[in-house]
Amino acid sequence: MTRLSDIMETQDRLLFSKLFHKHRQVEVTLNRSVLAWKETEKSRKRSSGISNRAETAHIHALQVCEIVAVHTKDDDQDNKETRRSRAEAKQTSRLHPHAFTVSYIRRTRQHQWCCSEVIFHSANQALSEQWIKVINEQLALLTHRPKSLLVYINPYGGKRRGKRIYEQKVAPLFGRACISTDVIVTERANHARDHLKTEANLDKYDGVVCVGGDGMFSEILHGLISRTQTDNGVDPNQPDAELVPCSVHIGIIPAGSTDCICFATVGTNDPVTSALHIIVGDSQPMDVCSVHHNDSFLRYSVSLLGYGFYGDVLKDSERKRWMGPARYDLSGVKTFLSHNYYEGSISFLPAENNMGDPRDKLQCRSGCSVCQHKPSSKDTQWEMSEEKEMSDKVGGWRTIRGKFIAINAASMSCACPRSPKGLSPSAHLADGTTDLILVRKCSRLDFLTHLLRHTNKEDQFDHSFVEVHRVRRFNFQPQQNEMHSLEDLTETPKKTGFRPICSAQTNYNYQDSHSSWNCDGEILPHAAIRVSVQPQLIRLFARGIEEQQQSLLEDPCTLWALEPNTHYSVD
Numbered sequence: 165m166t167r168l169s170d171i172m173e174t175q176d177r178l179l180f181s182k183l184f185h186k187h188r189q190v191e192v193t194l195n196r197s198v199l200a201w202k203e204t205e206k207s208r209k210r211s212s213g214i215s216n217r218a219e220t221a222h223i224h225a226l227q228v229c230e231i232v233a234v235h236t237k238d239d240d241q242d243n244k245e246t247r248r249s250r251a252e253a254k255q256t257s258r259l260h261p262h263a264f265t266v267s268y269i270r271r272t273r274q275h276q277w278c279c280s281e282v283i284f285h286s287a288n289q290a291l292s293e294q295w296i297k298v299i300n301e302q303l304a305l306l307t308h309r310p311k312s313l314l315v316y317i318n319p320y321g322g323k324r325r326g327k328r329i330y331e332q333k334v335a336p337l338f339g340r341a342c343i344s345t346d347v348i349v350t351e352r353a354n355h356a357r358d359h360l361k362t363e364a365n366l367d368k369y370d371g372v373v374c375v376g377g378d379g380m381f382s383e384i385l386h387g388l389i390s391r392t393q394t395d396n397g398v399d400p401n402q403p404d405a406e407l408v409p410c411s412v413h414i415g416i417i418p419a420g421s422t423d424c425i426c427f428a429t430v431g432t433n434d435p436v437t438s439a440l441h442i443i444v445g446d447s448q449p450m451d452v453c454s455v456h457h458n459d460s461f462l463r464y465s466v467s468l469l470g471y472g473f474y475g476d477v478l479k480d481s482e483r484k485r486w487m488g489p490a491r492y493d494l495s496g497v498k499t500f501l502s503h504n505y506y507e508g509s510i511s512f513l514p515a516e517n518n519m520g521d522p523r524d525k526l527q528c529r530s531g532c533s534v535c536q537h538k539p540s541s542k543d544t545q546w547e548m549s550e551e552k553e554m555s556d557k558v559g560g561w562r563t564i565r566g567k568f569i570a571i572n573a574a575s576m577s578c579a580c581p582r583s584p585k586g587l588s589p590s591a592h593l594a595d596g597t598t599d600l601i602l603v604r605k606c607s608r609l610d611f612l613t614h615l616l617r618h619t620n621k622e623d624q625f626d627h628s629f630v631e632v633h634r635v636r637r638f639n640f641q642p643q644q645n646e647m648h649s650l651e652d653l654t655e656t657p658k659k660t661g662f663r664p665i666c667s668a669q670t671n672y673n674y675q676d677s678h679s680s681w682n683c684d685g686e687i688l689p690h691a692a693i694r695v696s697v698q699p700q701l702i703r704l705f706a707r708g709i710e711e712q713q714q715s716l717l718e719d720p721c722t723l724w725a726l727e728p729n730t731h732y733s734v735d
């Protein structure tokens with residue numbers, strides 16, 4: 165990290181000039197990582213009036229990697245930020261007519277970013293042009309920034325605002341950052357997936373951008389993974405096939421109903437913030453679960469694979485799509501009142517002890533140390549132990565049978581506005597594991613308490629009827645019908661909801677005894693599935709949730725000691 169004390173120093177300087185900013189003379193310095201400026205002593209003395217005692221100077225600093233673009237100042241940009249009179253602005257423009265604008269990322273609140281501008285004036289055109297040239301040269305060195313993007317917009321996602329959000333908030337920023345785009349507004353479900361699978365010329369692009377919700381993201385995910393496997397001759401139907409990671413990054417502009425993938429990787433659902441993460445070329449690797457039924461591939465999942473409660477909520481909500489995002493609340497209440505449980509057997513391969521625990525409160529944050537630990541050959545004991553699947557030996561598979569209200573596998577926290585800490589608050593984005601949460605049959609009140617804990621600070625796993633395991637693979641087998649109906653003669657009926665008990669026993673059928681899997685918002689056609697986590701198969705234009713406001717100040721006290729008359733503000 166750069167020390168602010170070094171910024172205004174001559175060493176490593178690329179450029180230094182006296183320019184004008186907000187009608188004051190400033191010393192502006194650029195080095196490889198920071199653009200900084202502070203008011204000159206002469207200007208400070210003048211503005212502090214007759215006392216001739218200089219005001220304290222502020223150093224303002226921007227990280228070069230957070231500069232969006234630099235341009236010649238547009239005529240209509242006249243110093244909005246100063247709120248000074250037009251006359252004063254005109255005077256600056258007359259005396260120092262050559263100005264350039266630096267657009268940069270400013271952190272606002274709650275992980276939200278916006279694009280701010282700072283304008284510098286000069287009397288000298290060549291000097292102004294030199295600043296633009298040198299800053300642009302530094303930006304060109306940031307080779308991970310995308311230059312060309314393929315954008316898919318779902319015009320029907322969420323509140324049907326995808327197209328407007330893109331055109332009004334995102335396209336102007338991409339334009340400013342000189343990113344070229346090809347935009348496709350989808351005309352049907354799976355349009356984006358199919359286009360990526362077979363048609364798109366991916367060599368042309370540095371990334372694919374998805375404007376929509378988790379369902380739309382899932383289309384992009386499937387299109388890209390499947391294209392990558394085809395291009396590399398990998399058969400995705402093989403449950404044990406090692407999939408080839410996708411080389412193209414995915415950007416998400418949230419415009420859907422839940423948008424948990426965006427929320428859990430950025431910390432907020434804001435189109436401008438996401439666009440800025442794309443522009444600076446952030447990179448966040450992400451685990452992907454592959455889901456098979458016997459030997460045929462079903463789907464990939466990056467967020468929630470949920471059987472029981474979340475499967476039923478999704479299935480019911482599909483009929484209420486016209487309601488927009490509120491459909492989930494209505495279907496949630498309805499499913500909660502139905503209070504169904506499902507029997508089945510789940511076997512899983514626990515992750516190694518050094519992969520942490522779902523209850524360890526070590527949340528996945530930007531630069532997460534748990535996710536840096538890539539699975540090594542040591543960790544592949546789980547591969548070998550597969551043959552011993554049913555033997556329940558040390559380090560091998562475990563099997564749990566029971567009656568469950570919900571079986572959830574969260575490959576990431578699944579944080580979203582409904583539940584800011586998510587289904588599994590300590591799940592990691594890129595550690596090669598998924599957190600398997602088993603919610604056994606319990607009373608309605610108990611289940612409600614458990615659900616409510618997703619929205620407050622209490623631990624949702626701290627219930628006798630909930631258990632959670634960090635796993636690398638799992639298989640689920642629903643209870644076979646014949647067995648279940650036999651048991652039903654003596655056991656409590658499966659439906660304890662508002663239906664008459666006898667109907668649960670006599671009208672017993674597949675639909676009642678089986679739930680569906682909610683796979684990132686899509687219903688799976690089979691209840692019996694095999695799931696395997698593919699570590700870091702894709703990369704997003706994101707950096708994970710930032711712990712705190714990033715600061716250039718390593719040790720502000722040192723700086724105060726060095727320059728006691730100087731204040732710092734990091735823009």
Ligand SMILES: CCCCCCCCCCCCC/C=C/[C@@H](O)[C@H](COP(=O)(O)O)NC(=O)CCCCCCCCCCCCCCC
Pocket residue numbers: 377378379380420421422423424467468474477478492493496497500578580582583586587612615616618619682683684685686
């Ligand atoms: C009592 C309040 C309980 C709140 C519990 C909230 C838990 C929310 C966890 C959400 C995890 C979301 C995981 C992501 C799923 C998405 O892939 C997927 C698709 O998203 P898309 O439409 O953007 O394409 N979304 C979903 O499946 C939606 C899941 C939403 C579930 C909401 C459940 C609300 C439950 C309300 C119960 C109320 C009981 C009240 C009794 C009086």
Ligand SMILES: Nc1ncnc2c1ncn2[C@@H]1O[C@H](COP(=O)(O)OP(=O)(O)O)[C@@H](O)[C@H]1O
Pocket residue numbers: 317318319320321322323349350351352353354355375376377378379380381383419420421422423489
């Ligand atoms: N043009 C389209 N017409 C109809 N459905 C579409 C279109 N484009 C995408 N879809 C589908 O719409 C579904 C929901 O999209 P999504 O953007 O996730 O919104 P939401 O978050 O509201 O569910 C996805 O399953 C996606 O495949």
Ligand SMILES: [Ca+2]
Pocket residue numbers: 451574575576591592593594595596597598
């Ligand atoms: Ca994970």
